[in-house]
Amino acid sequence: MNKLLLIIKREFIAKVRNKTFVIMTFLSPLLMIGMIALVAFLTKNSLEQKRTVTYIDASHLFSSDNFKEDKTIKFINLSDVDLETAKIITQESNHYGLLYIPKKSEVDELSKNIQFFSENSPNMILIADLESVISAKLQTIKRKNLGIDIEKLKASKINVDMQLSNFSGERTSKLINGLKMGFGIGAGYLLMMFVIIYGNMVMRSVIEEKTSRIIEIIISSVKPFYLMLGKVIGTASAGLLQFFIWSVVLSILMLIASVVFGVEMSSNISTMQVPSEQMEMMKSTMEGEIQLLISEVLKLPLFTMFFMFLFYFLGGYLLYSSIFAAIGAAVDNETDTQQFMLPVILPLMLGVYVGFSSVIGDPHGTVATVFSMIPFTSPIVMLMRIPFGVPWWQIAISMLLLIVTFVGVIWFAAKIYRVGILMYGKKPSYKELYKWLKY
Amino acid sequence: MSNLLVAENIFKNYGDFTALNNVSISVPKGSIFGLLGPNGAGKTTLIRIINQIALPDNGTIYLDGKPLELDDVRYIGYLPEERGLYKSMKVGEQALYLAQLKGMSKQDAKIQLKYWFDKFDIGDWWNKKVQELSKGMAQKVQFIITVMHKPKLLIFDEPFSGFDPINANLIKDEILQLRDEGSTVVFSTHRMESVEELCEHIALIDKSNKILDGKLSDIKREFKSNTYEIAIHTSDNNSVEKEIAKKFVVLPSNMKVLDNELVLKVKIKNGEASNDLLHYLSSKGTISHFAEVIPNANEIFIQAVNKNAKK
Incomplete structure (x- = not known):
C-alpha cells in the first residue's frame, strides 16, 4: 500500500513536471479561446459585409418600400433598362447579383419565374431573405385577390404553447430537456477526451519504462500490478489537476471575453428585426x-x-487506461501501438456516436438502453441517459457489468503487462498476446 | 556453513518452451556464487524467479531457511542485465525513490546514499538528470541503487558489462568487500576470468537443466585428467618425444618458452604417481617446467556444455 502511494506520487510528479504538460496546461485554454474568438470574428465579418443587389421589377407589383436598405444588403433599382443591359451593369459595377421579377398575369405563375443572376453561387442566407421579402408581398396580393380580409386574418392568428406535465401533475419545462442533453453531451465528451488523452499518457509512460530498461529494477521491488495501478492512478490525478486548471482558466477568460464582447452582443440583439409584439410574447414565456x-x-x-x-x-x-497500459507493455515503441489502438478507440467512438444519435432522440429507447449496459460503451451512454431518469435496476445491472468487466480486464491487462514489460525486440501478434495469458 | 539461498526443484515453462527443468541450487552464506551457462540456458529465468519477477510452475525458493515471501525483496539487491534509469529524473530523487520502493525509510536512504556517493566521489551528480550522465556513470548509480539497502543477498547479472577496466575493477573490489561484510553474492556472467577470480561456488545451467554445480576447487579436481605440462632441454627434441610417447600418452602443448625446449603435455594413468613421470623425465634432460594441468573455468564450461550437447 505504501509502495503504491510512492508510485502514484512519482508518476504524478513526473507528469506534472514535464515541460509539455506545463505548456499544454496553460496554453490550451488560450488556444481554445483564441480559436473561438477567431471563428466569431470571421462569421461576424462575413455577416457585416454589405452586399449590393440590383433588381428589375417588370411586374410593377413592388415598390422601393419592399426593397429597403439594411445592414447587410443594399438595393439598386434597374427597372428602367432591359435585362441584358442590367446584367452587364451589375457585372461591371461588381455588384453581388441581379434579381429579375418578370411580368406575369397570375401571381402563382410569377412566383415560379423570378430569377437571380450572380457571378458565383449566391449566399443562401441572402437568397432566403430575398425569397421571404417577395413571398410576403405576393401573399398579400393573393389574399387580396381571393377576398380575404387581412385584418381578420391577423386577428385569427393563435399561438399554441403546450404545457408539459408528468402523470403526477407536476409541470415540466421544455428547457430542462435541453439542459439534460447539455449535461449528457458534456459528460460523455469529457470522458472520451479524458480517456484518449490520459490513456495515451499511461501507454507512453509504460513504453518509456521499457525503453529505458528501468522496468526490471522496479518490478524486483514491487509487483507489476501495483506499478500499473500506480501509473494509472497517478496519471489520472495529473489529468484531473490539468482539467481543473483548464476549467478555472477557461472560466476566467470567458468572463473577460463576455465583459469585452457583451456590450456589442446586446446591441446586436436590439437591432434584430423581430416584431415587437412577438418579442413581448417571447419575454413573458421566457420568464415563466x-x-x-x-x-x-x-x-x-x-x-x-x-x-x-x-x-x-x-x-x-x-x-480503458488499463488496456492502454497493457498495450504499452506489449510493444517496444509507439509506432507499434497502431494495430492495438483500433479495438480500443472503436467502442469509445461507438459510445459517443450512439449517445449523440439515439440517447438525445429517445433516452429510453432500445438502442440507448442496450448500449448503456454494455461495459465498454456504458460509461459514456449511461452518463448521457442519467439526467433523463433511468430505472434503478438498469443502473444496477450496468454498474455491476462494468465492475465485473473491469475486474476481468484489469486481470487480463495485468497478465499482458507482467509478461510484456520484460519482452524486448519484437512486435507481438494477437496470437502471442493470447499465449502470454497462459504464462 | 548454512545456505542463505536454496532453490529446490524449480520448473518453469513458457508455453511449450521449457525454461527450467528441475533445477536446484544452494548458495552458502557469505560466498560468491557463479551462475553460469550459455545464452538462453535459463539463467535469467532462474534469477527472475529468485527476485519474484516470475513465478515458478513448481518448486520452492528458500531464503535463510524460510520460503520466499513478497516482503523479502528488501533483503535482495538485484542488478539486472537489462538495466536503466528514468532518463528525465534527477539522480538523487531517483535513488531515493528506488530505495523507498525497497522498503527503506527516506532518512535511512539519504544516509546510505550520501555514504555511497561520497565513496564513489560522485556527490555533485545528485541534481543531475540521468540523461546527462555517460553510460559508465549511470552504471555506477545503478550499482549504488542495488547495494544501498544492505541486502543479505546480492544478485548481479553481467555486472561488468559497460564498465571500463578501471571501473570494473572498482566494482569488483566493492563486491569482494560486500562479501567480506557478510553479504552473499550470486552472479551471472560470461566472463570466465572474473568467475575464476571471484567465485567459490558455481552452478552451470545448459538447455534448462543444471549440468554441474559445487565448489569450484572440487569441480576442478573432478575435471583434471592427470595431465602434466612439461618443458625439457634435450639434445634431440624429436627422438626424446618419441621415446616419451612410447611410455605415456602425449599431447601437444602451446606453452611459450624462452629457449628451444621440448614442450609437451603428458597424461599419466590413474594410480600412477607424478613422481615416476618426473623421475623418468629427469633422465632425458634438464627439466625447466613441470606442472599439473588444472582446467580453468572456461575449459570446464566448454567441456561440460559440449558433453551435454552430445547427450
Missing part, C-alpha cells in the same frame, strides 16, 4: 420558463447525478 427551469433543476436527482458521474467517469477511465 426560467422560473420553472430553476425549480426543476433543483428537483433533478443532483446527488445521484454527481455520484453516477464520478462512478462512470472513474470506471470508464480505469477500464
